[in-house]
Amino acid sequence: MDLSFEAIKMRIIAKFATIGSNSQFVGIRKYVSKTSIANFVVIVNCNWSDAVSKTVERLNALTSLDFEAIAVKFGVNNVSGIKYSNNSKGIEYLNSGKLPKEGTKARDIVLESIKISKTLAEIRNEMVGTYLDNRVWETKSNSSKGAIIAYDHITNAIKYCKATNSIHIFAFAHSKEVLAEGTYKDSSLQPETLQKNAIIRYCKELTGEVLPTEKYRNFVVLEDQLESIAVDGDRIYLK
Numbered sequence: 001m002d003l004s005f006e007a008i009k010m011r012i013i014a015k016f017a018t019i020g021s022n023s024q025f026v027g028i029r030k031y032v033s034k035t036s037i038a039n040f041v042v043i044v045n046c047n048w049s050d051a052v053s054k055t056v057e058r059l060n061a062l063t064s065l066d067f068e069a070i071a072v073k074f075g076v077n078n079v080s081g082i083k084y085s086n087n088s089k090g091i092e093y094l095n096s097g098k099l100p101k102e103g104t105k106a107r108d109i110v111l112e113s114i115k116i117s118k119t120l121a122e123i124r125n126e127m128v129g130t131y132l133d134n135r136v137w138e139t140k141s142n143s144s145k146g147a148i149i150a151y152d153h154i155t156n157a158i159k160y161c162k163a164t165n166s167i168h169i170f171a172f173a174h175s176k177e178v179l180a181e182g183t184y185k186d187s188s189l190q191p192e193t194l195q196k197n198a199i200i201r202y203c204k205e206l207t208g209e210v211l212p213t214e215k216y217r218n219f220v221v222l223e224d225q226l227e228s229i230a231v232d233g234d235r236i237y238l239k
Helices: 005-019 048-060 064-074 088-096 105-113 120-133 144-150 191-207
Strands: 024-032 036-044 151-153 158-161 166-181 216-221 228-231 234-237
Touching: 005 158, 005 166, 005 228, 005 234, 024 166, 036 216, 048 120, 048 191, 064 120, 064 191, 088 105, 120 191
Parallel strands: none
Antiparallel strands: 024 036, 024 228, 036 166, 151 158, 158 166, 166 216, 228 234
16 A cells, blocks of 8 residues: 555654664665756764864865966856846946836845855855854754744754655765766856855865765655655655
């Protein structure tokens, strides 16, 4: 007899409860993301705070010469104080100096879209600050208070999202087998995101290893998101 998805979720939660706070290998098969469909072997209950410390150390070791190299290699900005916008009307305003009528929503949208560029050193410092402010993995986000409200923490490795009625597995990615490449492109990303991504890629090329925090993943457990999860010798199929 086939189980409902709600029953499957409860079974997964029960399996993770038996693990408790112990480190454990978990298999995640055919996980769908923007970049690929892949099989993962992950380790739950790893030390996120330790990963943060190591990542911060590597980021702080970057020098002005490194930032110059990053800008050239990945074609990202390394100049501060330049106004830019990803909004078409915002770009039009920067080129012409003309704003929509005062007091209109259109004017507010244009003005809110105007950003000031930052150097790679400034971006690095913001990344470090964010990591240090979010040392606890369970509440890691740009708005930790919001994360606490949005999720019920079941264990260190799994939590329930009230808004989407889904469970999320937080784990260290031990290995990844790509089954199919995705079509995700970063051409529409904000300049600051491109700068952050470039810093992360440079750190990987510099040492041959990704930043420790980049090995952590948030796996959303939905019926169309993955095929199965193997926990403590028990493989649970979602469909």
